[in-house]
Amino acid sequence: MATVHVIGAGISGLACATRLARSGANVVVYEAVGHAGGRARSFHDDILDCVIDNGNHLLLGANDSTRAYLSDLDASEMIQEIKPATFPFMDLSSGERWQVRPNGGLLPTWIFSRDRRIPGTRAGEYLKQAYRLHRARNSDTVLGALGKDSALYETLWQPLCRAALNTDASEASAKLLWTVVRETFLRGEEACRPWFFHKGLSVALIYPAIKFLEANNAEVRFNARLRGLRWDDHKITSMHFSEEMRRVGVEDAIVLAVPPNSCNAIWPNAKAPTVARTIVNAHYKMDKTASLPWNAPFIGLINSETHWIFVRDNILSLTISAGDLLAEKPNREIANLLWPEVAKVVGSSADRMPAWRIIKERRATFAQTPEQVKARATTDTVIKNLFLAGDWTDTGLPATIEGSVRSGFKAASQALKAIRNSGANVAD
Numbered sequence: 001m002a003t004v005h006v007i008g009a010g011i012s013g014l015a016c017a018t019r020l021a022r023s024g025a026n027v028v029v030y031e032a033v034g035h036a037g038g039r040a041r042s043f044h045d046d047i048l049d050c051v052i053d054n055g056n057h058l059l060l061g062a063n064d065s066t067r068a069y070l071s072d073l074d075a076s077e078m079i080q081e082i083k084p085a086t087f088p089f090m091d092l093s094s095g096e097r098w099q100v101r102p103n104g105g106l107l108p109t110w111i112f113s114r115d116r117r118i119p120g121t122r123a124g125e126y127l128k129q130a131y132r133l134h135r136a137r138n139s140d141t142v143l144g145a146l147g148k149d150s151a152l153y154e155t156l157w158q159p160l161c162r163a164a165l166n167t168d169a170s171e172a173s174a175k176l177l178w179t180v181v182r183e184t185f186l187r188g189e190e191a192c193r194p195w196f197f198h199k200g201l202s203v204a205l206i207y208p209a210i211k212f213l214e215a216n217n218a219e220v221r222f223n224a225r226l227r228g229l230r231w232d233d234h235k236i237t238s239m240h241f242s243e244e245m246r247r248v249g250v251e252d253a254i255v256l257a258v259p260p261n262s263c264n265a266i267w268p269n270a271k272a273p274t275v276a277r278t279i280v281n282a283h284y285k286m287d288k289t290a291s292l293p294w295n296a297p298f299i300g301l302i303n304s305e306t307h308w309i310f311v312r313d314n315i316l317s318l319t320i321s322a323g324d325l326l327a328e329k330p331n332r333e334i335a336n337l338l339w340p341e342v343a344k345v346v347g348s349s350a351d352r353m354p355a356w357r358i359i360k361e362r363r364a365t366f367a368q369t370p371e372q373v374k375a376r377a378t379t380d381t382v383i384k385n386l387f388l389a390g391d392w393t394d395t396g397l398p399a400t401i402e403g404s405v406r407s408g409f410k411a412a413s414q415a416l417k418a419i420r421n422s423g424a425n426v427a428d
């Protein structure tokens with residue numbers, strides 16, 4: 001029976017493998033390290049003595065494919081919806097707080113309501129700037145398309161760029177940001193609802209997928225790093241791992257679901273972004289359950305080093321996106337720098353810093369600039385039985401969980417088509 005070999009057990013690889021297993025295909029997953037999840041995983045931290053996520057992750061109501069993935073795995077209960085959609089913010093220099101609250105229905109009437117929009121902004125600005133973003137060219141950055149004059153630059157576009165594109169607005173692709181606006185704000189309140197992982201990333205996205213694969217006779221091999229591929233007559237013929245060489249059957253297909261730098265090492269012919277951006281996460285363990293203003297599960301900060309604070313029980317977790325400069329500092333210096341900010345928000349003493357943990361994800365996503373977006377690869381390749389998946393492939397979406405899941409689903413359907421075309425017998 002034909003086999004699809006999926007390389008990489010991050011979200012893209014798991015979405016691909018579970019879709020294939022559901023279709024009755026024979027699947028083997030190969031993962032370089034000893035655990036699955038890649039850039040979205042939970043682990044037990046010895047310093048804080050509890051399970052934490054490598055970084056705060058948020059989904060939005062518009063992320064239909066991710067919700068389909070969770071539903072397929074019976075894991076929909078593992079994410080929590082904030083209903084109605086509300087985005088709390090605080091300006092750390094003035095102390096002013098507000099909530100952005102999109103309305104139901106397709107017409108964004110929230111921009112006409114002072115209680116729902118950002119203080120100090122006018123409805124006309126939203127309309128004018130959204131129109132400019134819509135008209136942006138592929139080569140435009142957000143700063144280039146919108147300028148910095150409007151208050152919306154620092155209070156709306158910059159936080160959105162950092163959160164969705166992990167790229168500063170001064171260099172982020174305006175076209176890609178427009179996709180985010182179109183898929184969320186222009187689809188109404190439900191599409192904007194934040195969904196968060198109240199029990200952690202792995203219990204929602206990773207463990208159920210591994211369980212599903214095992215239950216469907218798919219094999220997952222850990223500590224199996226692919227080093228290279230051999231091909232002949234436009235077909236991959238063998239895969240070379242650190243420990244062994246495996247022949248690829250004539251009817252088999254391969255999906256490379258690895259980050260762009262790994263893909264480049266394995267398959268140098270692939271087009272791939274070459275520049276990455278860092279996300280820094282700081283976790284602080286409080287003595288007792290912590291709470292944020294409005295008892296919200298997260299809050300965005302303006303005029304601060306910290307971009308977002310999330311709370312889960314007694315752990316406060318801070319996110320700093322596009323944090324390459326910050327990541328150059330030693331961990332203790334980062335913890336000391338950020339603690340007074342979070343202390344101000346939760347009303348704690350700035351002098352008494354609790355136990356902390358800093359995690360620097362150096363290659364959190366590719367830099368989503370106009371130039372790097374152009375370097376995204378398509379799912380199919382010049383090799384008939386080789387397909388690519390990953391948040392960096394050309395999904396039309398930012399490098400996110402939703403982009404990863406969509407890329408995995410697409411690679412699964414193309415790999416299935418390829419093995420069926422080569423005469424293999426696969427149930428529908």
Ligand SMILES: Cc1cc2nc3c(=O)[nH]c(=O)nc-3n(C[C@H](O)[C@H](O)[C@H](O)COP(=O)(O)OP(=O)(O)OC[C@H]3O[C@@H](n4cnc5c(N)ncnc54)[C@H](O)[C@@H]3O)c2cc1C
Pocket residue numbers: 007008009010011012013030031032033035036037038039040054055056057058059224225226227257258259262266279281361363364365389390391392399400401402404
């Ligand atoms: C701190 C942080 C915060 C984020 N926040 C959000 C958020 O709020 N919302 C959101 O939607 N997204 C967020 N993201 C992005 C999201 O995590 C990624 O888009 C997604 O996890 C990428 O999944 P992937 O499967 O494409 O790649 P990866 O997770 O990188 O998976 C690739 C896998 O391939 C394996 N591998 C690599 N090379 C080889 C090889 N040669 N052989 C075998 N295996 C190999 C790796 O070990 C890894 O397990 C965030 C990312 C980070 C790091």
